[in-house]
Amino acid sequence: MARSCAVCGKVSMDGFNPQSSGMNRVRAHRRFRPNLQQTTIEQNGKPVKTLVCTRCQRTLSRGVR
Numbered sequence: 001m002a003r004s005c006a007v008c009g010k011v012s013m014d015g016f017n018p019q020s021s022g023m024n025r026v027r028a029h030r031r032f033r034p035n036l037q038q039t040t041i042e043q044n045g046k047p048v049k050t051l052v053c054t055r056c057q058r059t060l061s062r063g064v065r
Contacts, residue, residue, distance in 0.1 A: 003036055006050035007060070010034040 004011040011034065016027040036051040041060065052060070 003033075003051060005034060005036060005053040005056055006041070007052055007056040010053050010055075 002011055013032040015030055015032055017030050019025040019027065035054045037054060037057060038049055039052040039057055039060075040047050040049050041052065042048070
């Protein structure tokens with residue numbers, strides 16, 4: 001199973017590193033990963049440890065559903 005957010009489903013993305021000056025700019029591949037933290041959230045009235053991205057963690061702490 002891929003590492004993804006349990007709330008929003010955010011997963012890794014592919015991209016390229018920014019290149020500086022030069023005639024022959026070779027694009028270097030890189031991977032953008034979500035900032036996942038292990039957090040205890042309540043599902044069906046029971047506390048469950050899950051991986052949640054920091055954006056969802058911030059939203060959940062505000063009490064917004």
